[in-house]
Amino acid sequence: MPQNDDQMTADAQISRIKPGRRTEIRRENERVILDAAEKVFAEAGFGGATMQLIADMAGLPKANLHYYFATKEDLYRKVVQQIFEIWLDAAMQFDDAPGPVEGLGGYIDAKMDISRTHPYGSKVWASEVMHGAPVIQDYLETTLRDWTDGRIAAIQRWIDQGKMRPVDPRHLLYMLWATTQHYADFGHQIQTLNDGKPLTDRQWAAAKASVKDLVLRGIGAI
Amino acid sequence: MPQNDDQMTADAQISRIKPGRRTEIRRENERVILDAAEKVFAEAGFGGATMQLIADMAGLPKANLHYYFATKEDLYRKVVQQIFEIWLDAAMQFDDAPGPVEGLGGYIDAKMDISRTHPYGSKVWASEVMHGAPVIQDYLETTLRDWTDGRIAAIQRWIDQGKMRPVDPRHLLYMLWATTQHYADFGHQIQTLNDGKPLTDRQWAAAKASVKDLVLRGIGAI
């Protein structure tokens, strides 16, 4: 979002905004390309995606993509990294929560929201992992592993404090990931089973409520 | 690698077995090709898979694949259909079960077993759905929809009979699919978080037990 402090009639003055025209162009184009790439990679897979398709969707000549991103792999890598960061941000919900109802409930809410707002990203992530994580293996082994260990400890603490039943924290986490991401990754199947129509706001709310209810009852936190 | 199953010794005698040599050759080769294709499609996606790769994995010349399967799409379609049938067979567990503990518990067991024995098939299915189900859309709209409606009715019956809490049967089904298939589709991630080693028999048993426990407690059937 560019800041338009004084929106005057002539754009000659407006063009002289803070971040500099050059940087602005670069940022905007990278944004457009990354968004197009995310969608195409999600819908066609890495192998099925073509630079031409991404270029068409971004409304730019193919050669221009290669000016901003050296190779197809490079572009793909940036897309996956971007998703990973969004995905990790949702994990914040977990921290400084007094108990499982707030911690896990908030985490489910956040992840369900991401499944709705970033379905393409979730699919790219899923596809990447399914293919053996060729470009994010190091993330899995460092960041994700550390994060997972930390949350398992947090859950174990809640168990020790008697705030929930003694369930295996690891498999509980897997269930959260699987269930919340399912609404993005298998969104097409869900839509087909919903008479071909996307879930309404009300249906999304019901989905969130169902997931939270099932999980929180399952761990005996309600 | 040329096929040299039985060299000169038993060749003449054994070749006169029941189903006819021709049919036998055809069946065996189709089997080998389908298995190789399932693995390659799962690991590389439809777009990333090449007929040459599948041929190499099957130990046959590429032209031979096109003798048995006209096009790449045709081969892919057969792979997906094969998976769909295995997947539907597991659904039998659901039928004529007196209550949710046997019905849902048995279904979870069956689907977890499939996730372990047919991880490639599960991934191909997931990939197909994520890409908008270009070749199995009709299956989703007919067979899968009918099956889903039937199971929802069965679950609702259990609810009406007071055998479980009143949860939304549809979202419960989604949770079962998501959770069980996660162990196949995200198997690489799970393995990475398990110190890079595949789950042992004991760990798989623990996973099954955790999933069943969480779900059956969640629906109040235990």
Place this chain on the structure above:
DNA sequence: CTTGCAGTTGACCATACGGTCAGGAAATGA
């Protein structure tokens, strides 16, 4: 205005891919 650099793009290239085909090998039936 001049110079220089970031951004833009049509045309082009080497490669790899899905698919074809002709002709040979092996099995089957009479």
Place this chain on the structure above:
DNA sequence: TCATTTCCTGACCGTATGGTCAACTGCAAG
């Protein structure tokens, strides 16, 4: 044995893809 059908496969082809490049445009500093 011979004729016919099925099976096998190296060589080949048109196309599409990722990537390159040289020429061009336009912004911005001196």
